Amino acid sequence: MLILGLESSCDETAAALVTGERQVLAHRLAGQEAAHRPYGGVVPEIAARAHVEVLQPLVEAALDEAGVALADVDAIAATAGPGLIGGVMVGLVTGKALAHAAGKPLIAVNHLEGHALSPRLADPDLAFPYMLLLVSGGHCQLLLVEGVARYRRLATTIDDAAGEAFDKTAKILGLGFPGGPAVERAAAQGNARAVPLPRPLKGSPEPHFSFAGLKAAVARAAPDHAAADVAASFQQAVVDCLIDRTRRALRVADGATALVVAGGVAANGGVRAALQALAAEDGLRFVAPPGWLCTDNAAMIAWAGAERFAAGLTDPLDTAARARWPLDPEAEKVRGAGV
Numbered sequence: 001m002l003i004l005g006l007e008s009s010c011d012e013t014a015a016a017l018v019t020g021e022r023q024v025l026a027h028r029l030a031g032q033e034a035a036h037r038p039y040g041g042v043v044p045e046i047a048a049r050a051h052v053e054v055l056q057p058l059v060e061a062a063l064d065e066a067g068v069a070l071a072d073v074d075a076i077a078a079t080a081g082p083g084l085i086g087g088v089m090v091g092l093v094t095g096k097a098l099a100h101a102a103g104k105p106l107i108a109v110n111h112l113e114g115h116a117l118s119p120r121l122a123d124p125d126l127a128f129p130y131m132l133l134l135v136s137g138g139h140c141q142l143l144l145v146e147g148v149a150r151y152r153r154l155a156t157t158i159d160d161a162a163g164e165a166f167d168k169t170a171k172i173l174g175l176g177f178p179g180g181p182a183v184e185r186a187a188a189q190g191n192a193r194a195v196p197l198p199r200p201l202k203g204s205p206e207p208h209f210s211f212a213g214l215k216a217a218v219a220r221a222a223p224d225h226a227a228a229d230v231a232a233s234f235q236q237a238v239v240d241c242l243i244d245r246t247r248r249a250l251r252v253a254d255g256a257t258a259l260v261v262a263g264g265v266a267a268n269g270g271v272r273a274a275l276q277a278l279a280a281e282d283g284l285r286f287v288a289p290p291g292w293l294c295t296d297n298a299a300m301i302a303w304a305g306a307e308r309f310a311a312g313l314t315d316p317l318d319t320a321a322r323a324r325w326p327l328d329p330e331a332e333k334v335r336g337a338g339v
Ligand code: ATP
Pocket: 010, 082, 083, 111, 115, 135, 136, 137, 138, 139, 162, 163, 164, 166, 167, 178, 179, 180, 181, 184, 263, 264, 265, 266, 267, 268, 269, 294, 295, 296
């Protein structure tokens, strides 16, 4: 089985070819950091235009690199949401056009499902169900991944996502954009105990995350401390919150075969090391995809497509792009929007 994957939900344009046997034959990625840097964040209109310009050439480059033709592909998987709607529409419409032209099925992939299943592309032994900490630029959730298209959300953030907190901290500290890797580099030079910062919701009987108070505390502390110390103390506070909430979720929901992390923040070495230690505490296997598979890419979309295709799940060509699209609609109903 061979799947072409397309990703365009934020500021990365990407195309990849992945087989059902987990071979990544090609993965092409065009970042837009330079275009957005002057604004200190992603500008949706600039992002959408950039996707239009580079997606088609990326698809051709990926096909060339893999040495295959569109006719060799079994299905085309495109991110259909959630994300910046203009960008999502570019990728989905491109996927539909390719599917229509080549007479191949379309698979409309939830970007979060791409992140959620990416650890199974990296690790053939990772079986369902697993406890997933999904930490990215727009989300911070704990999910019991019971199978393809079967996600039980146990916790989410009541305000900011963890990645968002990294990005805002980078901005406060003048470390530039994108913020996560810059904060991690600065943190490596700093003292994590130098700046007292809160651990919002740590120890709470509620399952959720919160990072807005931490960000505000960083803004208050920044003028009086070295940037590296603030970065290190901030990163440690995030790690402490992630670990506390994940430990609680592991106690509540049993049956998980592994502790798994995915999403852009999963690229962070401190986050990975702390989760690995937590898994060891519980005698659980720990799985984290390699860094390039944590941040946005099309290989994870192609892989989610492969998993869905194998399960017989394809989508009609009139499938709509969605700015919002929860992985677990039941949890969304109970908690209300955003929580
Ligand atoms: P979502 O997946 O929720 O729609 P997104 O696609 O924008 O959001 P990702 O690409 O999955 O998010 O992740 C990007 C986020 O990961 C950014 O907030 C970025 O700062 C953060 N990030 C990337 N690398 C690191 C790192 N090494 N340490 C901490 N955070 C990081």
